[in-house]
Structures are given as C-alpha cells and as structure tokens.
Amino acid sequence: MRGWLAVASLTAATFAVTAAEMLPVGLLTLIGDGLHVSEGSAGLTVTLAGIVAALAAPGVPLAVGRLDRRLSLAGLALLLAAANVLSALAPSLEVLLLARVLVGVALGGVWAFAASLAVRLVPPGAVSRALAAVFGGISMATVLAVPTGTFIGEAAGWRAAFAAAAVLAVVVAVALAALLPALPAERPVRPGELLRQCGNARLRTGLVFLALLVVGHFSAYTYVRPVLERSAGVSPALLGGLLLAYGVTCFAGNVASGVLAPRRPRAVLLTLGGGIAACVLLLSLVGSLAPSVPPVPAAVAVVLVWGVFYGGVSVGAQAWVLAAAPDSREPAGALFASVFNASIAAGAFVGGRVLDAGSLRAVLLTGAGLALASVVVLTVLPGARRGR
Known part of the structure; x- marks a missing residue:
C-alpha cells in the first residue's frame, strides 16, 4: 500500500507541473488586459515554459547529483509553488516570464525523474500500472487545468488562478516528502x-x-x-x-x-x-x-x-x-x-x-x-x- 501511495504522490506531481504549464492558456485575455500587453505577448508564458522544460530535463539531474530523489522532487514542487506565487504577484510581463522560467525548470525536472522512480516503488509485475498512473497525472491536467483555471480567472481574477496553483504545489510538496521513501540516486547523472x-x-x-x-x-x-x-x-x-x-x-x-x-x-x-x-x-x-x-x-x-x-x-x-x-x-x-x-x-x-x-x-x-x-x-x- 505504501508503494502505491508513493506512486500517487508522483501522479500528483506530474499533475501539478502540467497544470501549471497549461494554466495561462485559458487566461491569456485576462493576463493581457491586466498587464496591458497583447494576447500574443501573453502567449509567451506558455511557449517559454515548454522551451525551458526541454533544457531543464537533462540539466536538473546533472545539477542535483547524488541528492536523494525524494528531496529533489519535494524541492521542485516548492520551486513550482514559488513560481506560481511570483506569477500571482507579477507587476509586469517581464516578471511573469521570469516566473514561467521557474515553472519550466520544475516541469522538466519532475518529468525527468517521474518514470524512473515509479519503477522503483512497485514490484516488477506492477510497473505498467504504476507508469500509467504517473502519466495519468498529465492526462488529468490536460482535461482539468484549462477549464478550472478559466473558471477561477473569470470569478476571481487571473492572479487568483496562479495563487490556487501555488497552494496545490505546496500540498504536493508535502505529499512527496511524506509518502515517498528515501530514494538515493542509483548513480549520479553526468x-x-x-x-x-x-x-x-x-x-x-x-x-x-x-x-x-x-x-x-x-x-x-x-x-x-x-x-x-x-x-x-x-x-x-x-x-x-x-x-x-x-x-x-x-x-x-x-x-x-x-x-x-x-x-x-x-x-x-x-x-x-x-x-x-x-x-x-x-x-x-x-x-x-x-x-x-x-x-x-x-x-x-x-x-x-x-x-x-x-x-x-x-x-x-x-x-x-x-x-x-x-x-x-x-x-x-x-x-x-x-x-x-x-x-x-x-x-x-x-x-x-x-x-x-x-x-x-x-x-x-x-x-x-x-x-x-x-x-x-x-x-x-x-x-x-x-x-x-
């Protein structure tokens, strides 16, 4: 049971980072109006996070070295929370884009670790179900993130949507720290x-x-x-x-x-x-x-x-x-x-x-x-x- 609770925390992590990546899609008009920029400029918040994630995916494992992967993932979730807080408080597009760089780092790092760690948490015969569960977080975020973010944005403003994403990231960080076992690096990535x-x-x-x-x-x-x-x-x-x-x-x-x-x-x-x-x-x-x-x-x-x-x-x-x-x-x-x-x-x-x-x-x-x-x-x- 503990192994599957740990898998569930990984699913929550993939959900949180993917939701944060996609969140601006339903908020572009509101962000543009709030920061006095065009929707096209606001769209950079989506593109930038994906590009940074592509660079961060190999970079984060190199940077953390031998650090326990439980601590690495919890730290990435806290980084995601900080990025979303910065997004909610951003006074300008430049600050918002800086926050999206941090989202990209967290996104690339979580994706880089998630599947290899899922394999270590369950018996060999259950690996397929564990992988489906972990990547199910991505699918669920695809379904829920944009409409939920849009609803919050329309009801309370686009900054509230990022604040809600920050709260989710903190909850995920706590879950990762509490539910994952110690996961020392199998070997440092060089x-x-x-x-x-x-x-x-x-x-x-x-x-x-x-x-x-x-x-x-x-x-x-x-x-x-x-x-x-x-x-x-x-x-x-x-x-x-x-x-x-x-x-x-x-x-x-x-x-x-x-x-x-x-x-x-x-x-x-x-x-x-x-x-x-x-x-x-x-x-x-x-x-x-x-x-x-x-x-x-x-x-x-x-x-x-x-x-x-x-x-x-x-x-x-x-x-x-x-x-x-x-x-x-x-x-x-x-x-x-x-x-x-x-x-x-x-x-x-x-x-x-x-x-x-x-x-x-x-x-x-x-x-x-x-x-x-x-x-x-x-x-x-x-x-x-x-x-x-």
Whole structure:
C-alpha cells in the first residue's frame, strides 16, 4: 500500500507541473488586459515554459547529483509553488516570464525523474500500472487545468488562478516528502552519461519516433479549433464539450497504453503513430465529404478517436525508453522529457509556419505526414526491432 501511495504522490506531481504549464492558456485575455500587453505577448508564458522544460530535463539531474530523489522532487514542487506565487504577484510581463522560467525548470525536472522512480516503488509485475498512473497525472491536467483555471480567472481574477496553483504545489510538496521513501540516486547523472545514451541505437530510434510524432500531433492539434469551426462547421457551443471529451479519451488511451506498452512497446507505438496519422488525415477530408458524410458527427468521432491514440503516447514512449536503457533510467528519462517538451513547442511553430504559407488543410496534411514518418522510423531505423 505504501508503494502505491508513493506512486500517487508522483501522479500528483506530474499533475501539478502540467497544470501549471497549461494554466495561462485559458487566461491569456485576462493576463493581457491586466498587464496591458497583447494576447500574443501573453502567449509567451506558455511557449517559454515548454522551451525551458526541454533544457531543464537533462540539466536538473546533472545539477542535483547524488541528492536523494525524494528531496529533489519535494524541492521542485516548492520551486513550482514559488513560481506560481511570483506569477500571482507579477507587476509586469517581464516578471511573469521570469516566473514561467521557474515553472519550466520544475516541469522538466519532475518529468525527468517521474518514470524512473515509479519503477522503483512497485514490484516488477506492477510497473505498467504504476507508469500509467504517473502519466495519468498529465492526462488529468490536460482535461482539468484549462477549464478550472478559466473558471477561477473569470470569478476571481487571473492572479487568483496562479495563487490556487501555488497552494496545490505546496500540498504536493508535502505529499512527496511524506509518502515517498528515501530514494538515493542509483548513480549520479553526468554529462558523459547523457552523451553515451545518445549512442544507444534503440533509445535513439525511440526518441526520433517520439519527436516526429509529437511535432506532427501538435502541428495539427494546436489549430484544431479553427479546423473544426471552419472545415467541419462545429459550433462554438459544441466545441468546448468536444475538447473536454477529447481529454477524457486521452485518459482512456493512457490507461490502455500503460497496460499494453511494457509488454509490447513496439507494437503499441506503431499502432499509436499510425492511428494519429489516420485521424489527422481523416479530419482533413471531413469538409470535402459533405453531404454524403455529415461533417459534424464525423469530426466529433475522429477527434475522440484521435484522443485515444494520443493519450497513449507518453506512457508508451516511456515504456520504450525504459526498456532501451534499463541500467540508465534517469539519463534516458531526462532525454525523453527534453525531446517531448521541445517537440511540443516545435509542433506549434511548424503548424503556424505552414498555416501562414498555406491553409488549414495543409497543416493537417503536414501533421499526418510527420506522424506517418514516425511509423517509418520505428520500422527501419537501427534498434527498432531488437528485444522488448
């Protein structure tokens, strides 16, 4: 039981950092009005946190060295709390961006440690469930953070939303300190170890797959609202409920992938990559199939299935990473977190550039092509077929 309570504290940590990362999405207008800046400038609060997280993921394990991982995670949660307090008190955009840098550090650090520590907390036969639980925190934050933050922001102001996130982070820090056992570093992470893992063919193939798939997904998903409104005719009233339902199907995909991926990681990842490619491609065709295929029901069905496939990506890819580097879980986990966060930012950038030069359909075709390329990578690159 104590092991699962410890896993629950890790889930709370992944939930808290992901919620903090996404919180500004529903508050951009309020932040812009409050600090007298444009919504585009306020949007930097989201982009900056993701970029810093990509850099911090390998940097935090290097910085903490041999420090007990229980203390490391509790310290990262307290850093997150301080960042959210600073966000709530920020008198200017510059101070708010500084606070978001601190959020990025906490985000990258927690992601770097979470999966490797989950493996140490439960018996070998329960690892798949533990990974699904830990990464379930990310899925739950995806579903709940933006609408909850928006509700608090509308009711009490955007600063209150950041204050609530600070309180959550303090509670998580206490839970981590109380529920995690002592977790001494298995070995200190050194720069040479990170470089050595880049030479691991199986790990490298998994990370290339992950980068292509996540860039492809976010290049399309970032612009899913205008796609649904303009191409499929989905009304604004339906859109909010649909995106919430998408988050629920993401959680379902996370659970299913957590059960299956540790036993058959390659088959699961090929299914996820192919499924995302197919869904994004189908969404690009929805408008052109009318009236023989009603566009709104078709778009709703495609988006919900897309959520199932994408929801399994984080835990499925992490299962591959742990299998590829069983003796270097922390360095491999740090590289995983770095690639994942960098790919989220890159996906939004790629989608924006394609949209500027082309159309919404071009954005979807680009996303589908990148997702399909990830499947090819996992089929032909060295290390793709070796072992389980």
